[in-house]
Amino acid sequence: MVAGKPFERWRVAGTRRRGLTVRLIGGIIPIVTLSARQNAGRLRQRQEWQFFATTFRARPGLAGLWWGIVVLRGVLPAGFAVAMGVLIGAIDDGAPLVAPLALTGVIFLGMQVLGPIHMALSRNMGDQTAAWLYDRLTDYCLEPAGLGHLENPGLAADQAAARDFDLGQSAPPLRLSMGFIADGIVSFVSGVACALVLFGYVWWAPPILAGCWLATHWLLRESGIWRDRNTDEVRRAQQDAEYHYRLAVDPAPAKEIRLFGLADWVLNRFVLRRRRLHELQFEATRLRERSVLLSLAVVLTGNLAVFGAIGRDLVGGGLALGAAVTFTQAAIGAVAIAFGGLNWSLDSAAAPVAAVLRLREPMATAGALPAPSGPSCPSGPTGSSGRPGSAGPLTAQTGSGAGELRLRGVTFGYPGTGTTVLRSLDLTVPAGSSVAIVGRNGAGKTTLAKLICRLYDPDEGSIEFDGVDIRRFEVEAWRAHISAVFQDYIRFEWPLRDNVAPTGAPDDMVLAALEAAGAHGLADLDTVLAKGYPGGIDLSGGQWQRVALARTLVAVRGGAGVVLLDEPTAQLDARGELEIFSRVLAETRGRTTVLISHRFSTVRMADLICVVEDGAVVEAGSHDQLMRANGRYRTMFDLQAQRFDEPQEVGGDVLA
Template identity: 35%
Template sequence: MRTPLRNAGALAILFWRADRRLTLWLALLTVVLGLAPNATAVASGAFVGSVPGAVGHGPASPAGRQALTWLALVSLGFLAGGVGLAGSRLLCELMNTRLTQALAATVGRAALGTGDLTRLADPTVTADLAAVEEFERSDLHLQTAWSVRMLLTMRTAGLCAAGILATFAWWAPVVLVAGWSVTNVASHRWMRRGFTAVREDSGGALRRADYLRGLLVDAPAAKEIRVFGLAGWLGEEYTRTWRAAMEVVWRARRTNAWSLVAGTAALLACHGVVLAALVQRTGRGELGAGALTVYGLSVIGVGELGFLGPPQWRVARATALARQALDLSERLGPPPAAPSCGPPPAARPAVTVVPRGPASGPAPVEVRLTDVSFRYPGRPAPVVRRLDLRIPPGQSVAVVGANGAGKTTLTKLVCGLYPPSGGSVRLDGADPRASRTDGPTHGAPGRVAVVFQDFLRYELSLRDNVGLGSLPLLHDERALGEALRDAGGTSLLTDLPAGWDTILARGYDGGVDLSGGQWQKVALARALVAVRGGAGLLILDEPTANLDVRAETELFDRFLALTRDTTTILVTHRLASVRHVDRIVVLSDGKVAEDGDPDTLLAAGGRYARMFRLQAERFADHTDPADHADHADQPGAPTGGADA
């Protein structure tokens, strides 16, 4: 019983977080609706008992008036129950809205509140997030408040009925409650085994089935699936995967079916004992018609303590999901403080980085990595190995290297998205991860702008897609326009039908989708807005893959000119595009293999020089820059895409 009670407590916490006042009103109404049926049953028994006297003496007699009074109370009980149900329906609809917001806020804070992205790769976290998503998609969350109200009302009514039945014989409710308890335990075990099988045994298979289903119905995959004729295969694979996952659930429940049979047999025997006692005492004349009516209704009412079907199933599902949501909050809580490589905090003055507004301009950030190592969970070898790197404020640095050298991992460490396995990462002397819990005046937010290769394409307006780089500038069209112009996207604004207010997705009225190159310009403009908003460190992690060599080179040169007062880190596999940076860092096997300005590294004839000459030889036989880009990306070229 510990787990069901713990889950129920989690749902109660979510209700309280959603709306305290509404929760109290619902609780009061739930109790009233639970007491009303039993009060009506008592009034019904009294009315039945008074009918013979009313018939014998007439409606105007005291017995007749008493019968009419009881009949009025029975009618009032039914009326109160109807009004209460209508009111509870309204309150439950309001609570469902609040509860949906509370659940989304709890899960959102958990998922977005952690600065450590490796936590989101935990299979248990993935399963919990998928379960919450499935719960919301199935619309079960819209029935939670009503199901909880119904379940508690019925349980209250069942307990009151048991109390009334105890006046007949103390053992009668005990026998019935025992029978219903056995049935409840059997039903809970049967349901819980199915839920456990979904979460622990078949959760991965169900997620794969859901992914396959998405490929069948989602627009982005439609073209390739049709060209390669994959629809039939995907349909069969989805069916096979889903059935295999559900077979685990069905098998788990079949093994517990015997408990349902045993519980049902015990319940029938318990009812038989109590009903036989009622019949016996009525036959001896010890119970009148009114008492028999009350006790008979009470026997039926005790059934509210048994398995209640869909309401109980929905509540069990909701309580389990509430527990998962709170577990996510605990599991994805603030990360432990990063190890310090210097004096204790008391001996070192705190460094507070205050975001600057566009009027004063961004202050360049100093980046310092000291003896940094990082290993992905579940992988034996580290991706970054005891790396030392210092980037002075305002310097432009290109990070290059072969695939898997650790370039993208390095940028995520600098952003504070990954915690180092060893060593320390500091931005202006502060841990970038501290900002995840200390607020925007510490560390990264407002101080770092980044464009990843897999940058987000928001299904929002052009204004939002650009302005989200710095929320204070979201409605500053001059700043947004300058950023879009500097990113090479001025034509976007004039070509879009609604200008800044055009939704960048075809699924909306007047919405427009962009090409890959146009989306890159939007993402770059977003980063420039962040710089205008006070970011002192700009990171471009191969965001120009859809541009040719000439366009990429011109863009990087323009960025370096625009951000000359900003610390800049460029990650690219096209070495010719970064000839004008102050410094080049070559990574190999997670370490700094070479470090220096481009001319010095070329003259040294080392790793960078060999990579540069190999790419130059590939470009030498082609005059079209677009061809250069295509051939530079061919297998065998010294590329540096996303790290493994």
């Protein structure tokens, strides 16, 4: 019993210790697990991780082969050092040389051959990755139903970086960057492999050499990290530099730049902005003198210790000649640690890749339009996207497709601007009638057109078609019911036929639309409307505008019930505009037509004229009614008519 008491106390104490240990381990494991998850999450958020993950998404097999060659190229120098040691040892011992020579030759040949192969593979993978990223960026731009993501100022900088990331504007293209990245990683792997060989000599040599060369990465870290690349200031500078570059190389501004003698001015501004961009990008890469000197001191100390020990043992007979050759080459090869790794080329490639990937969610959110909800929601036209001959419930509801268009208390401001463009705007366009919208620049007329086309949704209020909020139609169905010409209409570098009917239409319908738009005989339907193609031609501004009108008229003939014309004839003279608009009104008779124009000689032909000012309708009526009201419309009409009716004195001469 006496002997058992101490034993019992030890047993109880041991049980308590084990319980305490279990509780400690039980508390530590969740902490370690949580820390590992957090670190893994932070690692996945790093742009370098996103870059390499992107290469595997683009071409997984090619990326795997690329990494395999990286590792093989990295270990070959260490293998060559061992093979050379074996060869020298065989010569020193008088042993057969066939096997050592063959081994050395194979490794040497691999080192020579794999480099060019890897470079070609890197170019290919860079091109494949860039193509994948451009595909994603195209999806991000086209997938949202609205326009908010393309006009949001908060996304403009990332869009500029993402759009031209592979054109060499701010960094080498990916096909070149991948080669630099490969060489950097190969050098690092080679240095580590050579350092590991030194374990065959003495245990302390690899930590000393590897530690010395790794220390240079930390001491010179300012030269390898481009801290400024992803700041707002850098993105703005890149956007500004890109804009001035476009001024220099795009055809559109070329005439005025030359006419006003702005070539040197544009070039100087571009150079200054590119220089500023490079200053911001490279600011953190400047070597610090103290770091350089300290790096030299650390490296010199470590190398003296290792090479001195090898020399001492070789002279003292403790190390054979072949082994000394191997370890000396390995020690020299460890130098590659300092010059390899995830260097500046990876940062320059990963930053724009991260910008592309970063755009997905905000662009999808900014450009999203709510889907219709509710069991009673009309579905709109089906089976087509506004192609000629398509029809559906919207057309069936109204016969010809026309219907009353009503705006109730519409308020809207572009996201990110903080400015309200439309304020509680009310407007009714009776079915089958035409309404003209007039007002000063910036009054909100084009914004109104975008809302009617449902490129944006109102912040407040509603837009109704035959009493149904257009948000209750499918977006594609509603747009298939609209035909529109915007003042910045698109000019396709396609044949004339495809410019007039991009989704296809019979040639007789295309020719009839061209005739109605005053563009008959403009060119053969197969003629490409761009000088850069064989047999291609270019058109004047007025001719292009007639082609855009013909495109709208094809849609009208195909069943579109709402026609929206935003400055459709701005590049035509007054007589040509009057002629074309008369034809357009004849073609769109029975459709609900909204016309936005500055020319009062044209708008007076509309059934209803609305004056928009400060985002609201301030006057509405026919031309005669508004003239009798002697209000804002009368003032604008008289000012415009005065240019034609009254002589004007300029420089002492009277102009009639």
